[in-house]
Amino acid sequence: MIDPIQLTADLIRCPSVTPEEGGALELLERLLSDGGFDCTRVDRGGISNLFARWGQKAHAKSFGFNGHTDVVPVGDEAAWTAPPFGAEIRDGVMYGRGTTDMKSGVAAFAAAAIDFVRDTPPDGAILLTITGDEEGDALDGTTALLDHMEATGERMSVCLVGEPTCPNRMGEMIKIGRRGSMTAWFTVTGVQGHSAYPHRARNPLPAMARLMDRLASQELDQGSDHFDASTLAVVGIDTGNAATNVIPAQCNGAVNIRFNDLHSGASLSDWLWAEARSAAEAFDVEVDTRIKISGESFLTPPGALSDLVAQAVEAETGVQPELSTTGGTSDARFIKNHCPVVEFGLVGRTMHQVDECVEVAQIEQLKAIYTRILTDYFA
Numbered sequence: 001m002i003d004p005i006q007l008t009a010d011l012i013r014c015p016s017v018t019p020e021e022g023g024a025l026e027l028l029e030r031l032l033s034d035g036g037f038d039c040t041r042v043d044r045g046g047i048s049n050l051f052a053r054w055g056q057k058a059h060a061k062s063f064g065f066n067g068h069t070d071v072v073p074v075g076d077e078a079a080w081t082a083p084p085f086g087a088e089i090r091d092g093v094m095y096g097r098g099t100t101d102m103k104s105g106v107a108a109f110a111a112a113a114i115d116f117v118r119d120t121p122p123d124g125a126i127l128l129t130i131t132g133d134e135e136g137d138a139l140d141g142t143t144a145l146l147d148h149m150e151a152t153g154e155r156m157s158v159c160l161v162g163e164p165t166c167p168n169r170m171g172e173m174i175k176i177g178r179r180g181s182m183t184a185w186f187t188v189t190g191v192q193g194h195s196a197y198p199h200r201a202r203n204p205l206p207a208m209a210r211l212m213d214r215l216a217s218q219e220l221d222q223g224s225d226h227f228d229a230s231t232l233a234v235v236g237i238d239t240g241n242a243a244t245n246v247i248p249a250q251c252n253g254a255v256n257i258r259f260n261d262l263h264s265g266a267s268l269s270d271w272l273w274a275e276a277r278s279a280a281e282a283f284d285v286e287v288d289t290r291i292k293i294s295g296e297s298f299l300t301p302p303g304a305l306s307d308l309v310a311q312a313v314e315a316e317t318g319v320q321p322e323l324s325t326t327g328g329t330s331d332a333r334f335i336k337n338h339c340p341v342v343e344f345g346l347v348g349r350t351m352h353q354v355d356e357c358v359e360v361a362q363i364e365q366l367k368a369i370y371t372r373i374l375t376d377y378f379a
Contacts, residue, residue, distance in 0.1 A: 066142060
C-alpha cells in the first residue's frame with residue numbers, strides 16, 4: 001500500500017516554488033511508472049508538467065485528476081516554527097509549504113490510484129494531469145497538458161481537481177464552479193503644475209477618484225442560483241508623488257473583479273472602458289485602460305459527478321458537503337472546456353501562510369475518499 005503521508009512528506013521536501021520543479025514531478029513520475037501508469041512529461045515554456053495514464057487510451061470511461069506540485073514562496077522563513085521544506089510532524093500535524101495547497105491532495109490521489117488499479121483493475125482508464133504552474137501565470141501548465149491531450153487523442157470523461165476546498169472541517173464543501181476573475185489597470189494623464197496655481201494644470205487625481213468611486217459604488221448584481229453576488233475591489237491608487245506643492249501629471253489605479261454567471265469578461269470590459277471614457281471627458285484628461293481576464297465564471301450543474309463525490313465524502317467523513325462556487329480561481333477553469341469537473345480536497349485554512357500545515361489524519365482520510373470515488377465510479 002502506498003502511504004500518502006510519507007508521499008506527502010517526500011513531495012514537501014522538494015522545493016518546487018513556481019516555476020521550479022524541485023524534483024516533485026520526477027518523484028511522481030517514478031512512483032506512477034512503477035505502479036503501471038504510462039507517464040509523459042509535457043514541459044512547455046520553462047514549466048514542468050506530468051501526464052500519466054493507466055488503462056486504454058481514450059477509453060469511454062476515463063476518470064481524470066488534476067493537481068499541482070508548485071508552491072508559493074515561503075515568505076519570511078525566520079517566522080516559521082518548522083523548516084518550510086522539512087515536512088516536520090508535531091502532535092499529528094505536518095508542517096511545510098504545500099502541505100495544504102496541494103501536495104497532500106496529489107499524494108492522496110496518486111496513492112489511491114496506484115493501490116486501486118493494482119487491487120481491482122477497472123474496465124476503464126485513470127488519468128493524472130499534474131502541473132508545475134498553477135501558482136504562477138498558468139500559461140504553460142494545465143493548458144499545456146490539455147493541449148497535449150488534444151493533440152494525442154487523450155480524453156477524460158470527468159475530472160476531479162484536488163484543491164483544498166473545505167473551510168474549517170474535512171468534508172464540508174465541494175466546489176462545482178468558480179467565479180470569473182479579471183483585473184483592470186487605469187493610467188490617468190493630465191498636465192503637471194504648481195499646487196498654488198491649479199488652473200494652470202490638469203489634475204489626474206480627481207478623475208481617478210471619480211472613476212474609482214463610480215466603479216466601487218456600482219452594484220454589479222445580487223447573485224444568481226449558484227453564485228454569490230459579483231464583487232469589485234479597488235486594489236491600488238498611486239501617483240508616486242511625494243511633493244505637496246506639485247500636481248502630478250499622472251495617476252495609476254487598479255481594480256479586481258470576481259464575477260458570477262450573470263456576466264462575462266467581455267461585458268464587464270465594455271463597462272470599464274465606458275466608465276474610463278466618461279471620466280476622461282468629464283475632467284479633460286487621458287485615461288489609458290488595460291484589462292486582463294484571468295478566467296470566466298463556470299458551473300458544473302449538480303448531477304452525477306457531484307453526487308458521486310458527495311456520497312464518497314459523506315461515507316468517509318459523516319459530513320454532507322455543501323456544493324459551492326466560492327473562493328478564487330483554480331485550474332478547473334481550463335478543464336471545464338474539456339469535460340465536467342468538480343473540486344474536492346483538504347481543509348485550506350493555512351494555505352499560503354507561514355507554518356502552512358495539515359493534520360496527517362486528514363491525508364489518510366483524503367486517500368480513503370479518493371479510493372471510494374474511484375471504486376464507485378468504476379463499479
